[in-house]
Amino acid sequence: MTRQFPHRHAGHCESGTVSALLRDRGLDLSEPMVFGIGGGVFFVYIPYVKMGGIPLIAYRGAPGSIIKLCFKRLGITTRRLRFRDEDKGMTALDGLLESGESIGLRTSVFWLPYFPPEMRFQFNAHHLVAYGKEGNDYLLSDPVFEFPVKCPSDDLKRCRFSKGLFAPKGFLFYPAQMPRNVDLKAAVRQGIRFTCSRMLGFIPFLGVRGIRFLARHIKKWPDKYGREKALVNVGSVVRMQEEIGTGGGGFRFMYTAFLQEAHKLLGVNAIGEAADMMSDTGDKWREFAVLGAKACKGRETCDDVFDELSKQMRALADREEKIFTLLKATV
Amino acid sequence: MKAKDVPQEMSQIGDGNRRACYAQDEHGNYVVVRSIGWHVEDVVNAQAHVEIDRAIESARLEVLSGVSSPLKYHMLRRQMTVGLLAATTGFWRFTVSRHLKLKVFDKLGRPTLERYADCLRMTIDELKRVPATQVADDKRA
Numbered sequence: 001m002t003r004q005f006p007h008r009h010a011g012h013c014e015s016g017t018v019s020a021l022l023r024d025r026g027l028d029l030s031e032p033m034v035f036g037i038g039g040g041v042f043f044v045y046i047p048y049v050k051m052g053g054i055p056l057i058a059y060r061g062a063p064g065s066i067i068k069l070c071f072k073r074l075g076i077t078t079r080r081l082r083f084r085d086e087d088k089g090m091t092a093l094d095g096l097l098e099s100g101e102s103i104g105l106r107t108s109v110f111w112l113p114y115f116p117p118e119m120r121f122q123f124n125a126h127h128l129v130a131y132g133k134e135g136n137d138y139l140l141s142d143p144v145f146e147f148p149v150k151c152p153s154d155d156l157k158r159c160r161f162s163k164g165l166f167a168p169k170g171f172l173f174y175p176a177q178m179p180r181n182v183d184l185k186a187a188v189r190q191g192i193r194f195t196c197s198r199m200l201g202f203i204p205f206l207g208v209r210g211i212r213f214l215a216r217h218i219k220k221w222p223d224k225y226g227r228e229k230a231l232v233n234v235g236s237v238v239r240m241q242e243e244i245g246t247g248g249g250g251f252r253f254m255y256t257a258f259l260q261e262a263h264k265l266l267g268v269n270a271i272g273e274a275a276d277m278m279s280d281t282g283d284k285w286r287e288f289a290v291l292g293a294k295a296c297k298g299r300e301t302c303d304d305v306f307d308e309l310s311k312q313m314r315a316l317a318d319r320e321e322k323i324f325t326l327l328k329a330t331v
Numbered sequence: 332m333k334a335k336d337v338p339q340e341m342s343q344i345g346d347g348n349r350r351a352c353y354a355q356d357e358h359g360n361y362v363v364v365r366s367i368g369w370h371v372e373d374v375v376n377a378q379a380h381v382e383i384d385r386a387i388e389s390a391r392l393e394v395l396s397g398v399s400s401p402l403k404y405h406m407l408r409r410q411m412t413v414g415l416l417a418a419t420t421g422f423w424r425f426t427v428s429r430h431l432k433l434k435v436f437d438k439l440g441r442p443t444l445e446r447y448a449d450c451l452r453m454t455i456d457e458l459k460r461v462p463a464t465q466v467a468d469d470k471r472a
Contacts, residue, residue, distance in 0.1 A: 257361035
């Protein structure tokens with residue numbers, strides 16, 4: 001029961017998975033579209049929550065939120081299952097694949113055999129699509145890879161039932177029923193409004209205020225943690241931004257792609273303007289990453305590199321505030 | 332970012348894997364452009380691995396000097412913490428912590444060792460040993 005799957009290379013695993021599941025059911029939405037409708041860009045900095053000794057920093061919402069919000073806004077009913085029993089979870093997956101469904105899975109990345117060893121971390125919120133089984137191998141469409149891959153059943157089981165933070169518990173999901181017609185315009189508007197209010201919210205750890213908060217703290221890191229640890233922290237900021245499947249610039253470029261599509265769909269000029277501004281902002285985030293990496297490598301030895309990073313970050317916050325205020329006023 | 336500015340620097344992603352980036356084509360529209368790597372990613376990735384490798388190496392020395400059990404070395408090699416290993420094996424954290432001491436580990440029975448070996452994906456023989464010299468640990472799996 002091998003079949004062709006419309007695999008497409010994506011920047012981010014979660015939006016790529018949702019986009020692939022919809023495409024397989026005849027609704028061709030690009031990855032940026034899914035990303036934008038499902039929540040879009042964000043920023044989180046919570047210094048009191050540490051992951052592996054490093055303050056929590058994220059450029060997007062919580063894992064699973066894109067899935068939930070995107071399906072909801074498009075009016076698509078989904079089936080979502082978790083399993084206590086590992087074997088039952090695998091049997092259920094087999095049954096669904098047998099009936100020809102493509103299934104979204106949440107997995108750990110550490111035990112996936114096709115991941116290069118350098119990219120393996122104990123991280124439990126990776127998403128991918130299973131679309132078939134050949135003997136003992138599952139046929140997977142992992143959106144962050146260029147081509148479909150295969151994974152032996154034992155490895156996949158380990159990944160689906162890994163423990164720890166965000167333990168997937170065999171989580172699988174798929175659209176159970178596709179609506180006849182989707183009100184894409186309304187969904188896009190909803191998505192943009194949601195991102196605006198989230199980015200411009202008043203909670204100091206989140207959105208634009210979160211970026212400013214981090215900008216203030218980055219300056220103090222060398223005094224607080226010592227230079228070496230401070231650089232490890234800077235490195236992790238950059239890693240979250242560029243390395244963890246963001247499509248570059250901490251999702252900002254992907255969001256630009258979404259705004260461009262939204263501009264075409266809704267015909268609101270302000271959205272096009274915001275897209276251009278977002279594109280520039282993405283470039284500035286990249287500059288921030290370059291400077292951060294330089295600091296980590298020890299090339300930038302002057303004392304005020306942390307000041308400079310902080311200054312750049314504050315400028316980024318100002319830019320994003322402007323963009324989302326503009327969007328909020330017009331959408 | 333323009334499509335021609337997407338960095339194409341051979342890096343650790345390696346093995347012909349490419350990453351999808353979003354960048355502008357000649358008409359200014361954002362499309363997926365594949366990248367083989369960027370030095371910035373390499374720098375921060377290497378930094379993260381240095382931290383991990385340092386912990387693994389110091390565990391290896393502790394094992395050789397008879398303080399810690401090989402379990403600690405293999406746990407760190409799998410990038411696990413006591414909490415994660417406990418959740419995976421179903422032992423209590425307290426129990427796992429005890430098993431990290433060589434004296435306790437040496438007395439463990441076969442079923443216990445099997446459980447660890449299975450969760451760390453190795454044989455019992457492998458679980459009981461550590462390499463005599465530092466391993467350039469790019470073969471983590």
